[in-house]
Amino acid sequence: MAQAQVAAKQSSIGFGKAERKLLTDPLDSNNPVTVQVLGICSALAVTTGMKNALVMAIAVVFVTMFSNMITSALRNAIPKAVRMIVQLIIIATLVTIVELTLKAVAFDSYKQLSVFIGLIITNCIVMGRLEAFAMANGPYKSMLDGIGNGVGYGIILLMVAFVRELFGKGELFGAKLIGNTPEYLLDTTTTWGLGWYSNNNLMVLFPSAMFVIGAIIWAHRAWNPSLVDVS
Amino acid sequence: MHSTNQIIRFVLIMTSLVALVLSLMYTGLKPTHDLNEAIYAKKAILAAVQEKLGIDASSLPVEEIQEIFDNSIKQEVYDMKGNLLTPEQVEAAGYKGGLAENIDINKEAKKPEADRILPMYKYKDDSNEFTILSVQGKGLWDVIWGNIALEKDMKTIAGVDFDHKGETPGLGAEIKDNAAWKKQFVGKSIFDSADNYTGIAVMKGGAKEPTWQVDGISGATITADGVGEMLKRGLNYYGPVIKKMKKS
Numbered sequence: 207m208a209q210a211q212v213a214a215k216q217s218s219i220g221f222g223k224a225e226r227k228l229l230t231d232p233l234d235s236n237n238p239v240t241v242q243v244l245g246i247c248s249a250l251a252v253t254t255g256m257k258n259a260l261v262m263a264i265a266v267v268f269v270t271m272f273s274n275m276i277t278s279a280l281r282n283a284i285p286k287a288v289r290m291i292v293q294l295i296i297i298a299t300l301v302t303i304v305e306l307t308l309k310a311v312a313f314d315s316y317k318q319l320s321v322f323i324g325l326i327i328t329n330c331i332v333m334g335r336l337e338a339f340a341m342a343n344g345p346y347k348s349m350l351d352g353i354g355n356g357v358g359y360g361i362i363l364l365m366v367a368f369v370r371e372l373f374g375k376g377e378l379f380g381a382k383l384i385g386n387t388p389e390y391l392l393d394t395t396t397t398w399g400l401g402w403y404s405n406n407n408l409m410v411l412f413p414s415a416m417f418v419i420g421a422i423i424w425a426h427r428a429w430n431p432s433l434v435d436v437s
Numbered sequence: 438m439h440s441t442n443q444i445i446r447f448v449l450i451m452t453s454l455v456a457l458v459l460s461l462m463y464t465g466l467k468p469t470h471d472l473n474e475a476i477y478a479k480k481a482i483l484a485a486v487q488e489k490l491g492i493d494a495s496s497l498p499v500e501e502i503q504e505i506f507d508n509s510i511k512q513e514v515y516d517m518k519g520n521l522l523t524p525e526q527v528e529a530a531g532y533k534g535g536l537a538e539n540i541d542i543n544k545e546a547k548k549p550e551a552d553r554i555l556p557m558y559k560y561k562d563d564s565n566e567f568t569i570l571s572v573q574g575k576g577l578w579d580v581i582w583g584n585i586a587l588e589k590d591m592k593t594i595a596g597v598d599f600d601h602k603g604e605t606p607g608l609g610a611e612i613k614d615n616a617a618w619k620k621q622f623v624g625k626s627i628f629d630s631a632d633n634y635t636g637i638a639v640m641k642g643g644a645k646e647p648t649w650q651v652d653g654i655s656g657a658t659i660t661a662d663g664v665g666e667m668l669k670r671g672l673n674y675y676g677p678v679i680k681k682m683k684k685s
Contacts, residue, residue, distance in 0.1 A: 230675075234672075238609075254606050255536060283447065284447070285439035285447055286439070286443040286446075287439070287444055288444055291448075292447075292448070292451060293454065295451060295455055299455045299458065299459060300461055303458075303459070303462060304504075306459075306462055306466050308462060309466070309470050309472065309473065310466045310469040310470060313474075313477060315472040317477065361530060374607065407607050407608075407656070410606050410607030411605065411606070411607055411608075437606075
């Protein structure tokens with residue numbers, strides 16, 4: 207009797223300390239990018255602008271949330287022998303849904319993100335959460351874990367995009383803030399806004415994302431010393 | 438433990454369910470996707486004349502773009518010898534719809550040169566008259582393509598718009614992103630004063646002949662050279678048509 211009560215309590219849909227931890231842990235002490243160092247490939251490719259990073263972040267949150275939920279709901283029915291394949295089918299389906307939807311409602315973003323939307327399938331964060339969490343926990347908790355990890359990834363994406371777009375193009379969300387205008391290429395006397403700043407082209411190129419992520423990882427560990435691996 | 442039969446049943450049910458959902462979604466969204474693709478291509482065509490018309494093609498609403506295409510643009514398709522093709526002939530070449538806008542310029546580039554067909558868009562309103570031509574070539578990593586608008590005299594460039602499949606952002610991709618670079622082409626002539634065809638040359642280290650050369654992009658020599666080659670070869674394809682148009 208007591209056991210049944212405990213079980214009922216565990217599976218009920220509430221929002222206590224444990225649930226909050228599922229949401230906040232991936233933002234800080236268990237961040238998928240800065241602590242687990244997963245999903246780096248797409249963080250390089252889609253962070254040239256805030257808009258692309260935001261669309262990508264929303265897409266990943268959608269995929270991690272629903273793939274975690276669906277896998278968790280099916281976890282007792284999925285035959286162990288084919289569990290990886292089944293997980294991949296779930297992820298691939300969700301990613302295709304995202305791709306088809308984006309193509310219909312946000313065609314410009316779809317064109318710019320092109321192949322990287324499809325590559326969410328191979329994002330290690332998604333499958334990592336399915337294996338590590340959704341296969342062992344209920345759908346509600348898995349959903350929270352999915353949201354947490356998706357947002358944890360998205361935040362880093364936006365931070366990197368902020369630095370890269372601001373210092374690479376002098377823009378945020380496409381709005382000109384600092385640095386020189388396109389006309390500068392032809393006529394070096396034309397400037398706009400903070401004219402003394404000259405756009406840093408390195409920030410537009412892919413390697414800069416590595417530097418920025420590296421700097422974020424360093425800053426994160428300096429701020430939260432418990433993450434430092436002393437071995 | 439699951440038996441083999443159970444596993445097969447599970448996988449079969451799962452995949453058919455997924456296939457059903459995705460195919461339903463795909464079929465449902467297909468018209469929207471096709472419309473988006475068509476509008477994207479039309480925006481690229483209008484982008485070549487946007488400076489002259491004082492519009493911003495990328496932010497025009499869908500209805501306005503359709504309206505310009507319905508009222509001000511006449512679409513024509515020519516073969517490499519300069520003969521006008523009928524919509525049936527264009528459909529026979531593999532493009533449903535038979536209009537110039539249905540032609541995939543990158544698909545055409547895979548055909549032998551003599552078999553290619555050339556889309557042409559004639560823009561005409563009360564005060565302007567342009568002819569927009571499509572060209573295709575190679576950048577550093579992958580294909581590049583563009584739309585070139587010519588003035589009424591069929592030799593002066595009124596505007597250009599380029600796009601690319603995979604050039605480096607900040608370097609080669611500037612051919613698409615840098616408005617100032619594209620502005621250089623305006624007013625250049627693809628024929629010299631003796632009416633010999635010159636094309637447009639993109640010069641590393643700065644243009645020397647102001648009438649038919651433009652500056653390259655530092656850090657993107659190969660892409661910029663690709664643009665020059667594309668323009669010279671691509672516009673020359675239209676040579677027979679331009680000759681006929683000048684005569685008439």
